[in-house]
Amino acid sequence: MISRVFKAFAYRDFRIMWFGACTSSIGTLMQTFAQAWMVLQLTKSPFLLGLDSFLGSIPIVLFSLVGGVFADRTERQKLLLGSQFVQMACAFLLAGLFAGGLTHIWPVLTLSFIVGTAQSFGGPAYSALIPTLVKSEDLPNAIALNSIQFNVARVLGPSVGGVALVSLGAAWCFGLNGISFVAVIISLLIIRPQFVPSKSRESVLTSMKEGIQFIRNQATMEALIVLAFMMTLLAFPLLVFLPVFAKDVFHGGPDLFTIFLVCSGLGSICGALTVAALGKHKRMGLLVLLMLFALGVLIAGFSLSRNFVLSCVLIFFAGAMLLAVFTSITSLVQLIAPDNMRGRVISVYNVAFRGGLPVGSLVVGALIKQFTAPVVLAWNGVLLTVLALYFLLVHRKVATL
Numbered sequence: 290m291i292s293r294v295f296k297a298f299a300y301r302d303f304r305i306m307w308f309g310a311c312t313s314s315i316g317t318l319m320q321t322f323a324q325a326w327m328v329l330q331l332t333k334s335p336f337l338l339g340l341d342s343f344l345g346s347i348p349i350v351l352f353s354l355v356g357g358v359f360a361d362r363t364e365r366q367k368l369l370l371g372s373q374f375v376q377m378a379c380a381f382l383l384a385g386l387f388a389g390g391l392t393h394i395w396p397v398l399t400l401s402f403i404v405g406t407a408q409s410f411g412g413p414a415y416s417a418l419i420p421t422l423v424k425s426e427d428l429p430n431a432i433a434l435n436s437i438q439f440n441v442a443r444v445l446g447p448s449v450g451g452v453a454l455v456s457l458g459a460a461w462c463f464g465l466n467g468i469s470f471v472a473v474i475i476s477l478l479i480i481r482p483q484f485v486p487s488k489s490r491e492s493v494l495t496s497m498k499e500g501i502q503f504i505r506n507q508a509t510m511e512a513l514i515v516l517a518f519m520m521t522l523l524a525f526p527l528l529v530f531l532p533v534f535a536k537d538v539f540h541g542g543p544d545l546f547t548i549f550l551v552c553s554g555l556g557s558i559c560g561a562l563t564v565a566a567l568g569k570h571k572r573m574g575l576l577v578l579l580m581l582f583a584l585g586v587l588i589a590g591f592s593l594s595r596n597f598v599l600s601c602v603l604i605f606f607a608g609a610m611l612l613a614v615f616t617s618i619t620s621l622v623q624l625i626a627p628d629n630m631r632g633r634v635i636s637v638y639n640v641a642f643r644g645g646l647p648v649g650s651l652v653v654g655a656l657i658k659q660f661t662a663p664v665v666l667a668w669n670g671v672l673l674t675v676l677a678l679y680f681l682l683v684h685r686k687v688a689t690l
Contacts, residue, residue, distance in 0.1 A: 294566045297431035302480040303422040309476025310415075311438035313373070316469025318446025320380060322550065323454050323462035324397065326543055327387070329532050332394055335662070339654025342529045342647065344398050348405035349412065349643035356410035357417075357636020358496040361486050361629065365414040365421075366477045372411025373470050373477070379404050380467035388460035412643075413636040420623055420631065421482040429620040433565035436616045437558055447554070451547035486629070500633025503626075509574075510625055510634070512686045514641040517618055519676050520581065521645030523669045524611055526653040527588050527604075528553065529646070533662045539597060552601045556608030563609075564616045574690030575681075577617045582677035584610035589670030592663045615642075621690055 297303050328341050359368055379400045386396055423431045453461045491499075504510045531553075535546035587607040594600045619638075626634040649669075656665045680687050 294430075294562060295434065297423050297427050297434050300423050300427075300431075302482065303419070303431060303434075305476045305479055306419070306422060307434065307438050309473040310435070311441055312472035313469050314439050314442035315446045315449070316380070316466035317376075318442045319450035319453065319462045319469075320383070320466040322447040322450040322547070323459045324383075324401075325529075325532050326454065326546065327459050328394065328397060329536065331392075331397075335530065335533050335657050336654045337394060338532065339526075339529065339650040341394075341398055341401050342650040344647075345401035345405045346643055346647035346650070348402060348409045350640050350647065352406060352409035353413060353636045353639045353643070354497050354500075354633075355493060355636075357413040357500060357633040357639075358493050359410060360413040360417045360632025360636065361496065361500075362488055362491075363486065365418045365482070365486070365632070366480070368414040369411050369418070370474060370477055372407045372414070373474050375407035376404050376411075377467050377470040377474075379407075380463050380470070384460045384463035384467060387458070387463060409639075412639050413632045416619075416623075416635040416639070417632040418482060421628065422480065425624075428623055429567075430565050432620045432623060433561050433616050436612055436619075437561040437565070441554075441558060447547050447550035451543050454543055486632070496633065500630060500637060503630050504634060504637055507625060509686045509690060510622065512680070512684065513618055513622055514638055516577075516581075516676075516680065516687060517638060518641040518645045520614060520618075520673070521642055522649040523645075523673045523676070524584060524588060525646045526649045526669060527591070527607065527666055529650050530653060530657065530662055530666065531604075533657065534600075538595070538663060539600075548601065549604055552605045553608035556605035556610075557612035559605075560609035560611070560613035561616055564613050564620075572690075573617055573621060574687040577614055577621075578677050578681045578688055580610050580614050580617075582674050582681070584614060585670045585673030585675075585677060587670070588673065589667045592666035592670060 298307070324341070325338060328338050329335070332338070356368075383397070383400055391397070419431055419435055420428050449465075450462050453465065504514065528550075531549050532546050535541045535549055539545055584607060587603050587610060591600055591603040591607055594603060622634065622638050623631070653665055653669070
C-alpha cells in the first residue's frame, strides 16, 4: 500500500524536483500568510485583501496562454529558472520594504502583480515538465504527490510563518521565502527530462490557436475546464478570506488564523494521499463530482459554524475535498493532453483554474462588505453543490470519464 502511494518517488528526477519545489513552496506559503495578515492589518479592508489576491492571480488569466506557447517551444527548465529568479527578487524587495517600515499598500499590490506575471510563465512550464519525469501510467500518482508537496508547505509554511511573523516580523517571512527559491533553482539545474520541446517558427498566435482547437475537439476537456473555473470561483475564496473569519468571526489573531490554515493543509495532504493511493482508475469523473458536492456542503457548514472545534473539523475535511477534486481534475486533463501540446493545454486549464480565484476574490471581497463573510461563503457552498448536481445529472460528460 505504501509503495503504491509513493510510486512516483521511484523516479530520480521527480524526487529531486519534488523536494526542491516543496522547499520553495514552504517559503511561498510563509510569504502568503504574512502578506495576507499584513495587508489586513495595514488597510483594515477585506476588499483590499481580495484586491491583493486578485492582482496576484489575474496575470495567470492575462498571460498564461502565451506562457503555454513558450512552454511548448523552449526548454521548460530555462523558462522556470527565469520565473524563479523574478519571484526571488520580489520576495527580497518586500523584505526590504517591510524592514524599512512600509506604510502604503501600493508597493505590495504592485509586487503581487509582478509575481503573478512570473508565475503565468512558470506555471505552464512546471505543469508540462512533471509528466516528462515519469511514465504515463504513473502520472496520476505523480500529480497527487506533487499536490502533497504543496500542501505539506501549506502546513509548514503558515506554522513557521506564524512564529516568524509574531517573533521576528513580516520582513523575515519575505526574506526566508527569497532564500527558499535556491532549492528549486538547484533542482532545475540537476534534472534531465525525458521530453524536450522542439523549436518552432510558428507565430505565438498560431501556436495558441492550435492549443485552443485541440481543446475544442475534446468535449470532455471543455467540460473539465469549465468545472475547474467554477470550482476556484466558488471554493478558493474560503482560503483567501480565512483571515476575516479568524479576526472578525472568532475574534482571534495570527495564531488562530494559523490553526485554520494548518487544519486545511492537513486535510489537503490526506485528500492528496487518498488520490495517490487510488491512482488511475475507472469512474474518476464520477468520484470528482461526488467530492465536489461534499466540498460545497463542508464550505457552507464552516461558514455558518460558530464553534471553534467544529470549524477546525469542517475546514480539515473541506481541505481534503478541495485538494482531491483539484488533483483528480488535473490528472484527467494531463492524461488527455499529448506531450507536444501539454504546455498549451495546461495554460488554458491554468487560465480557467487560476482565473476563478481573482474573480471570486474580488466579488466575494465586495459582497462581504454588504452581507458579511459567513453569509457570502455559505452561499458559495450552496452554489458548489448545485454545480456538482448539474454535472452529475444534466451534463454528464465528466461523470462518464
